[in-house]
Amino acid sequence: MRAVVFDNYGTFPSLAEVPRPRPGPGEVLLRVAGAGACHSDVSVYRHFEEGQPGAQKPPFVLGHENAGWVEELGQGVTHVDVGGAYLVYGPVGCGHCRKCARGQDTYCENVATMPYLAVGLGRNGGMADYMVAPAHHLVPLGDADPVLAAPLADAGLTPYHAVKQALPHLAGGGRHALVIGLGGLGQIAVQILTALTGATVIATDTKPDARARAERHGARTVAPGEHQAEEIRELTGGRGVDAAFDFVGVTPTISTAAATMAQGSRLTVVGIAGGTHEWSFFTSPYESYVTSTYWGTVEDLWEVVDMFRAGQIAPEVERYGMDDALEAYRKLEAGELSGRAVVVP
Ligand code: NAD
Ligand code: ZN
Ligand code: ZN
Structure with a gap:
């Protein structure tokens, strides 16, 4: 499948062919509907250096603002609809500390021992045809448009x-x-x-x-x-x-x-x-x-989706195909976007 990859510190991302991921136990495979380009990605590939607080080790697929349709369930996953549209809560903590237990993976108490911060930040994200995410990090979108909803995962x-x-x-x-x-x-x-x-x-x-x-x-x-x-x-x-x-x-x-x-x-x-x-x-x-403040909680994300479905939040989206994904980042850096760039694979 095709993906936008952060290859190395200080280096503009590239469009690459990578293997389609498989969901592990407790995870799901999603067919990506939309992946937003966040200004933090620019910091990730331009400004962070190895060992600096917040730096995430390359290579990995960018995209921490994702929505898609569930394609396949990993071992032990129940109560998720195959084919259903979901928004992905991006931060991924240890899953066991008191912060993760309350859906606040952003402030995971075991962050120092985690190999990544989030999907698209240290582990593979959604700027690709497919992505894998923890099943308990999915927020159902019902009949809402997942492309318009994608920015909610961070910009919302x-x-x-x-x-x-x-x-x-x-x-x-x-x-x-x-x-x-x-x-x-x-x-x-x-x-x-x-x-x-x-x-x-x-x-x-x-x-x-x-x-x-x-x-x-x-x-x-x-x-x-x-x-x-x-x-x-x-x-x-x-x-x-x-x-x-x-x-x-x-x-x-x-x-x-x-x-x-x-x-x-x-x-x-x-x-x-x-x-x-x-x-x-x-x-x-x-x-x-x-x-x-840093990002938000899973519960917050459910509330953001409620606001979106009630018409209280309407992200302004500029759509880019996978061929133009790098152009979206170029425009984001240059301040030429008006609205959120969402890559629609
Ligand atoms: P963006 O590029 O979409 O928007 C930035 C806006 O700031 C632009 O409209 C730009 O014109 C404006 N701007 C730039 N310099 C300015 C200045 N000196 N005075 C007034 N306006 C100025 O970026 P974004 O994706 O909305 O992200 C915004 C910031 O939030 C970035 O630093 C990003 O890394 C950060 N961020 C933080 C978190 C967090 O959890 N704390 C999460 C996501 C993004
Ligand atoms: Zn972000
Ligand atoms: Zn934790």
């Missing part, structure tokens, strides 16, 4: 988890949320904030078309610039934002977000660009939090 799940953790800060009238970076994750973050909270959503991106799309999802937008933080604070009536989400994560975006925070607010850095944040007693708002 990650902002959902980040927003859910911040909900206490957004409960009550007159609240404000800030979203920085309106790409695959950020656009869905705006939709989730609009659906789950009554907060005014303020959003920003360097690209005017990304800001225009966020406005269609109900956000008020601000263009980048020297006085951006002041402009955002003005939109809150001077009080600051109650929850900020940074889907870029460079030092300047973290600084902008930090400069807009209200007392008792929460800034969640989701972008993995490596930015840093300076804290001090008198310059940071009292009882405010700066934190990070």
Whole structure:
């Protein structure tokens, strides 16, 4: 079968012919319907080096945002419909620790001894004709379109988890949320904030078309610039934002977000660009939090699918055939995508 393979650190992926996988005990084989291209893949093949925290050892098939139809059940698998459409929860932990037991494989307590983090991150992912996944990581899609649903596995799940953790800060009238970076994750973050909270959503991106799309999802937008933080604070009536989400994560975006925070607010850095944040007693708002989140839980993913099926989340998808999969990554790196690129084998 054909697959998009991450061959070596610092190397752009290649399109290769690889053997079709077989499901092991407790696993299923899926015929891939769609596999989203996430900006984290760019970090995986461009920036990580061997031994660095977060680095995943090549070679493996990329694609950690997958949906497909179940083709074959591995030994011992029951209650999964052969032929049914499913979304794949990507993180794969040990399966036995207290975090894995609650469907939070992202924070597996045995991660140090695991040879991979997730499908498409250390073990073979879904940017291929077929993929293998743990059966208990499947979320049924019913009659929903698996190509449109594929981005939910990360671009939906990650902002959902980040927003859910911040909900206490957004409960009550007159609240404000800030979203920085309106790409695959950020656009869905705006939709989730609009659906789950009554907060005014303020959003920003360097690209005017990304800001225009966020406005269609109900956000008020601000263009980048020297006085951006002041402009955002003005939109809150001077009080600051109650929850900020940074889907870029460079030092300047973290600084902008930090400069807009209200007392008792929460800034969640989701972008993995490596930015840093300076804290001090008198310059940071009292009882405010700066934190990070990583992906989400299996339960979160079921809820994301519920929101998708209820029409509360609609990922904007650009379809690419397997022949054009590498072009999708080129455009993702160049910032030329408007919407999530999904490879449809
Ligand atoms: P994307 O390329 O689809 O979107 C990024 C957006 O940010 C683009 O619209 C771009 O124009 C905008 N942008 C870039 N620099 C900016 C700046 N300085 N100011 C304002 N806007 C700027 O990326 P994505 O797939 O949505 O991923 C976003 C980030 O989240 C990446 O760093 C990715 O690695 C990370 N990520 C983290 C997790 C997690 O669990 N923490 C999960 C998935 C992705
Ligand atoms: Zn991702
Ligand atoms: Zn575990």
